[in-house]
Structure formats: C-alpha cells, structure tokens
Amino acid sequence: MKVVIFCGGLGTRLKEETEFRPKPMVYVGDRPILWHIMKIYSNYGFNDFVLCLGYKGEVIKKYFLDYELLHNDFTLEMGNKDRLSIHKHVKDLDWKITFAETGADTLKGGRLKKIEKYIEGDSFMLTYGDGVADINIQDLLSFHQSHGRIGTVSGVRPPSLFGELLVENQEVILFSEKPQTSKGLINGGFFVFNRAIFDYLSEAEDCDFEVGPLEELARDKQLMVYEHRGNWACMDTPRDMNYLNRMWASGQAFWKTWKG
Numbered sequence: 001m002k003v004v005i006f007c008g009g010l011g012t013r014l015k016e017e018t019e020f021r022p023k024p025m026v027y028v029g030d031r032p033i034l035w036h037i038m039k040i041y042s043n044y045g046f047n048d049f050v051l052c053l054g055y056k057g058e059v060i061k062k063y064f065l066d067y068e069l070l071h072n073d074f075t076l077e078m079g080n081k082d083r084l085s086i087h088k089h090v091k092d093l094d095w096k097i098t099f100a101e102t103g104a105d106t107l108k109g110g111r112l113k114k115i116e117k118y119i120e121g122d123s124f125m126l127t128y129g130d131g132v133a134d135i136n137i138q139d140l141l142s143f144h145q146s147h148g149r150i151g152t153v154s155g156v157r158p159p160s161l162f163g164e165l166l167v168e169n170q171e172v173i174l175f176s177e178k179p180q181t182s183k184g185l186i187n188g189g190f191f192v193f194n195r196a197i198f199d200y201l202s203e204a205e206d207c208d209f210e211v212g213p214l215e216e217l218a219r220d221k222q223l224m225v226y227e228h229r230g231n232w233a234c235m236d237t238p239r240d241m242n243y244l245n246r247m248w249a250s251g252q253a254f255w256k257t258w259k260g
Helices: 012-018 033-042 057-065 067-071 108-112 137-147 194-198 210-219 238-248
Strands: 002-007 047-055 073-076 084-087 096-101 124-127 131-133 153-158 163-167 171-176 191-194 223-227 232-234
Touching: 002 033, 002 108, 012 238, 033 047, 033 131, 047 057, 047 108, 057 067, 067 137, 108 194, 108 210, 124 137, 137 153, 137 191, 137 223, 191 194, 191 238, 194 232, 210 223, 232 238
Parallel strands: 002 047, 002 124, 047 096, 153 223
Antiparallel strands: 073 084, 124 191, 131 232, 153 191, 163 171
16 A cells, blocks of 8 residues: 655745755755654555655655665765765665655645656555654554545644643642643644545646545535544654654654664
8 A cells, every 4th residue: 555745845944944844855864854754654564655745845855765874884986976885774664665756836735636647556655754642554545444434534632831830729730741632632743645635636737636626525524534643743844853862862752663
C-alpha cells in the first residue's frame, strides 16, 4: 500500500528555516522531520512512499539520493569516480520512494490528484510532511477497512500551548504544565482513503484539500474519524521545532516507536 506525503508547502511560519529548504526537511535531531514520519510508517511495514513535491523539492530529492553518503563514512579515490567505498554503519532502509513534482504553487488537493497515476491499489495512506504521532498505523488501517467509507481521518488532541488549570472555588485542584488540550478533536493527518477520493479532486492549482473535498466527503457521509488517544505534534512554528528537538535529544520522542 502506498503512503502519500504532502511535501510541497512554503512553511511560512518557519521562515528562518524554510527560506532555504522545504518544511519537511527541517531537522529533528540529525534527520529531517520527513524521515521521522516515514519511519513511523516503516515501523509497521509500509515502505512504499509517494512524495508530493513543490517548494524546493530538489532539496528532498538530493537528500535521499545522497542518503548513504550523508550518514555513513566513505572512502573516495580522487580522479576515479567509480572507486567509492561506503563503510556502512547506518542500517539500510528498504524504502521505495516516488518523487512527484506537483507544482510550486499547487494546493494540496491538486497535488494529490496529480499523483493518482502512482496509486496502484484500491486504497492508500496519506499524511502531512510536518506531523508526528505514536499512532498505531495497523490499527488505523483496520479501522478504515471496517467501515467501508471512502475516507478516514485521524482525530487528535494537540498539546496545550499553556499550562492547564483545574479550578474549584478559585482553588487550583490540578496544575498540568504540558497536557493535551481537553477540547475537541482536530485533524491530525494520518489518513486512509479509497480511490474514490480522486473523484472529489482536480489537477487545478487552486484545488484545495481540506476546504472543498473533505467538506464534501463529510456531507456525503463518507468520512470517518479514527480517534488517536496518544501523543501527536506538528512542526508549524519555531516553538514547535524546538519542542520536538528537545524531546528527541532527551530520549522522550513519543513518536519513536521503532528500535535502533
């Protein structure tokens, strides 16, 4: 089953980072957040990816083309380009990646429609290039297969930006510094769709995804929610980026469900 990842946005709220690279290539630890997202899927055996490229897509292409050289020692004999020896100490990735140019200014719905030709089966997975979670991908897929509708979206409760107070009679009963918000679910990405989703899309640059297609899918009662009760975070601002990097550096990266 293919895993499609949106990788083409501008990432304007992270302008200091994204002026020179697309947001999925902003690093968490020593790898881009895109690598972390792909590892989440790979941990459950889903290794066939389609990346919807746009803004500075060449940076993503170059990273994976040079992946072995970037993360391993190697010996090069100058003047003989064929004499390159890679001393592997990083485990090989058994990923198959399709790099699809979907336009610099295309909205997400148009990007998705443009990669329809790469979807071979009756269903596929989809997510954004800036969100991580300790989500069980196999449980998500099983839920989608159980209800028979066109789409499944993962509903999450995001981390609160501020400490949460539980108050009775002006007395603080509970203070929690970094809880998940106690409010309703939001769209956390990690979708599963049947091919019929493409009937709701066009290749036009102004074809959005959330506004329009997902709204129509909901009106047609063809969109179900998989409630993820674990942890989730996205990298939308410098604060988010710093938070994810602190989690990774401290060994508390909740999304790292893989070993090694």
